[in-house]
Amino acid sequence: MRLYLLALNPTDSVTEGFLPAAARLGLEVTLLTDRPDAHREAAPDVEVLECDVRDFRAVITRISTHHVPDAVFTNSDHLQTQAALAADYFGLPAKDWRATLRVKDKAQMRRHLAAGGLDAVWSTELPPGQDPAGLTGLDVPYPCVVKPREGVASEDVVLVDGPAELVLRCKDIQARRPGAALVVEEYLAGDLRSLETLGDGRIRHVLGGFRTRLSPPPYFIEERCTFVAAHPEAVTEQVLAQLDALGVGFGICHTEFVVDGDGRARIIEVNYRAIGDQADLMLGQLLDIPLFEHVLRTHLGDPLPEDLGARTDGVALVDNPCAKSAGTLTAAPEAADLVVDGVELTYRPLRAVGERHELYHTNRDFIGALRALGRNTDQETVDRVVADFLAAQRWEITP
The missing domain is CATH 3.30.1490.20 (ATP-grasp fold, A domain)
Known part of the structure; x- marks a missing residue:
């Protein structure tokens, strides 16, 4: 079976998540991208074809002149509508292109929710x-x-x-x-949270969510995401009702929202893909389920199981050390895999020593990603282990 995967720049979600999952499923993968050299370097064993993936017509033409597709998939925010239209053209399972367009266009999302009487921003x-x-x-x-x-x-x-x-x-x-x-x-005040969902159009699983620590205003850099097994039921129901109104229910979705003082859940944005920034890699490990395989199977037309068999004994977070100034990274810790007091730590650098960057005030300021996961332990232990690890590291940026 052949999977066409649409991508822009390489991401950990694709390189470490979806491509290995496709290999485990025995799929032949053709990666369509407008940045072929970067993907050939990141995934040398995968067939990579150059394509103007932002144009659904170019995607359809590229697939039509290659092998017959069994699935068309993307994890890119920018390419959901193109992938949905291409999959629909070939009669394959897909997200509703109206829904992908509706949530990608933040103004249209606001208009749609307001018209449905769910929330007026x-x-x-x-x-x-x-x-x-x-x-x-x-x-x-x-x-x-x-x-x-x-x-x-x-x-x-x-x-x-x-x-x-x-x-x-x-x-x-x-x-x-x-x-x-x-x-x-x-401005929608409140603690930023997320809801992670996975559906096949028939059944939808709530995988849990995150509480997100943001950088000080006026910017909104997501510095730390702490896993929450379940938000209050009334909050989850409100978010799911808004996703239903938007037509979101197929595949994986990352929804960001706040809860105001009256307990009202107000959506910030809907990212119709996996959470990213290595939190999706941690989520599959935490729940101990083949998360990326489940996502790909939905696009192959396979139904999700009624019970995913997810574990519920884990505590986890992802912390992203950020650059505080522009300049060249001159000192930084190397990748590490440790177990401290029963907490599994996985640190990965996101910039190489010697690279120069401006200060972006976005997630592009991340210089590393630390995943922490504890089984049968408490949040305090995980937080302490993470704090001790970060305090022992040194990042230096030279102007």
């Missing part, structure tokens, strides 16, 4: 090239959030306190993204 769009000064004539609730309408990973997402800053921030983002539409919306 004040928001407005700033089309590409439009002068943001016009926003000062609107009744904008401050503080507010500015972000690209179709952005990901906290890229160019910023908290704004007043009209002058709003105009300044919009112009700054427009200078970097001249073709991007922006969204200005009310």
Whole structure:
């Protein structure tokens, strides 16, 4: 059976998660990408073909002139609609392209939820090239959030306190993204959480979720994600009802939300793919299930089991040390796999010593990823072991 996997830049989710899972399932994989050299280096044993994967027509043509597909899949935020349309063209199991488009477009997601009476968030769009000064004539609730309408990973997402800053921030983002539409919306206060779900269109499993520690405002860098086996039932039901309204229920999904003082769950964004930033790798290990295989099987048309058989005795988190300044990384710890007081630690560097980077105020500032997992232990123990490990490491950035 042949799997076509659409990708942009290489990610750990694909290289360490989905490609090994495909090999374990015995699938022939063809990876379509606009960055073939990077993927050939990351996955030298996989067939890689160059393709304009942002254009669903190019994807369909590339597949049509190659081998017959059994599944078309992507874990990229940017390519969900293209993969859904291509899979549907070939009569294969797929996400509803309307749903993928609906959640990728943050303004459309807001309109759809409001029209369904589920949640109304004040928001407005700033089309590409439009002068943001016009926003000062609107009744904008401050503080507010500015972000690209179709952005990901906290890229160019910023908290704004007043009209002058709003105009300044919009112009700054427009200078970097001249073709991007922006969204200005009310700031949804509360602790950031996530819900991880996996469905086949017939049954949907809740895999748990995370509580996320963010960097100080005005930016929204996700510095630490701590696993939560189950959010309060009323909260989970609210999030699932909003996902139903959006048409989200096939494959894996990572939904970010906050809970306000009245117990109302308010969606920040829906990422119709696995959580990423190595938290998905940890999630499969924590639950002790073939998570990536389950995801691929849904796209092959196989039903999910009624019971995934997930373990419930684990405590886990992912911590991402971040660069605090621009410059060259001149000292950093190497990869490590340790067991300390019963806690499994997996550290992976995300930048090589000698690399120079600007300060992005996004997840691109991550310089490492530390996964911590404990069985039959408590959160305090895991937190302590993580704190001790991080305190013993040294990262140096030279301007």
